[in-house]
Structures are given as structure tokens and as C-alpha cells.
Amino acid sequence: MRIAFIGDVYAEAGIQALEKFLPKVRNDHPHDILLINGENIADGLGIRRKDYKTLMSFGAHAVTLGNHAFSKRELFDFIDEANIVRPLNYPKDTPGEGLMRVRFNEQELVLLQIMGRIFMHDPLNNPFEALDEALESLEADAVIVDVHAETTSEKLALGHYLDGRVDAVVGTHTHVQTNDAMTLPKGTLYITDIGMTGAKYGILGADKDTALKKFTTGMPVRLRPQKTDIYQLGGVLIDTEKRSIENFHYSD
Ligand SMILES: [Fe+2]
Ligand SMILES: [Fe+2]
Incomplete structure (x- = not known):
């Protein structure tokens, strides 16, 4: 199974970047399954029904979220x-699921998302225990885990914790692609972060002037998406048969 996973699509610029670069991804990195992180698609925070439909119209098989999952109540x-x-490790009464099955031909891919706890302010269960529970009697042809976390150390820790137990561990949330795509010692494919999709010159997708003001004045500001016509797209291709992982990044 060849799976393309596209990093956090941020606001309208993210949709424009998909429009522009997804044909190149399809051409350069042919894949059977398309996964997209959509936690920032609704003006940077959350996802609305219309955004979900947009991602489906691009051919996505499934959409993962993250700490901004429920920023739009419409979800x-x-x-x-x-x-x-x-995220799988939200409290048990949280709507939705942290695990989904995606069928391709006769095969079944299981997609999970787990959220780290360091510098994240959500009421989360222990991610390691949540994964143990989910994987205990799980059967699938392939298993991929989106690790949505702030620190590289927690992502690597989760990667090694899952090494040999799942096919791939793919990091999202920090919006900057890391140059560490690798096969871990027990065979799990891993990358710390696949990057983001949207404005190239914003600050992680947000308007750079507003974000700068926050840093220089220390005053609370309302972050808005960067308006732009200069885009980037970050992602990764995973081949579960060849056991390979390759990051890709497109930009203007
Ligand atoms: Fe994000
Ligand atoms: Fe996030």
C-alpha cells in the first residue's frame, strides 16, 4: 500500500496550495491512499463541514485533526x-473516534491519531497507555499513527515506543518539516513532522505581522491566517510493501 500523508492544511491558502501542488504529488509520488491533516483548515482553527467536503473533493480517504479538532463546534x-x-487519547466521552479503518482493494489500513502532552493544554489521557489499549488485539494489513505533538522528544519517544508494532509513525502539528525520515531499528517508518500546507511566508500559517506583534509586545493578539499567493505543501509518502518513507516539500 502506498500512502501519501499531507501536513496541516492551513486556511484558504492551504486549499490553494492543495489545488496547486497535489497534481505534482500525484505525479511524483503515486499513491493508493491519501491522508490529510485538516485541523487548521477553517481559518486556522478547526474544520467545518464545507472544509471537510473540500478535502474529500481532493480525493482524501481520511482526515486527521489535532489540538484544534473542536475549535469549530459544527464538527x-x-x-x-x-x-x-x-486524537485517540481525548477523554472517553469526546465525540468521534481516534481510530479509523480505510479499505483499499482487498487490504485494510488502520489510521490512528495520538496527541502528545508536553506544552499541549488539552485534558489528555496518557498517550502510551491509550496506544497500548488500541493496539492490543488490533488486526489490519497496515497501521499508521499520526503523532500530533509539540516536542521532538515526545514524538521520538512515541515513535520508538511503537517501533515494530505499527507500519509508520508520522508527526504533525509543528508545521515545519523535519529532515529525519527513517526506518527505526525494529522496522517502523518514522518522521518527526511532515510540515504544513498553506502560506509559505506566514508564521506556521498565521499572519506574520500579527504573530510578530505578539512576540515583540507580549500583548495578546488574535492570530489570523496569512494572506498570500505564495504557497507551500509538505508531506510524506509511505510504501508499506517496500518499507520505505520519503518526505516531499513543494513551494513557490
Ligand atoms: Fe496544525
Ligand atoms: Fe496542532
């Missing part, structure tokens, strides 16, 4: 019928 109305995976 509560459609998460149960959508191909959406939110």
Missing part, C-alpha cells in the same frame, strides 16, 4: 458520519 454535528480521526 460535533458531522464527525460521526465523516472519515475523520481525532
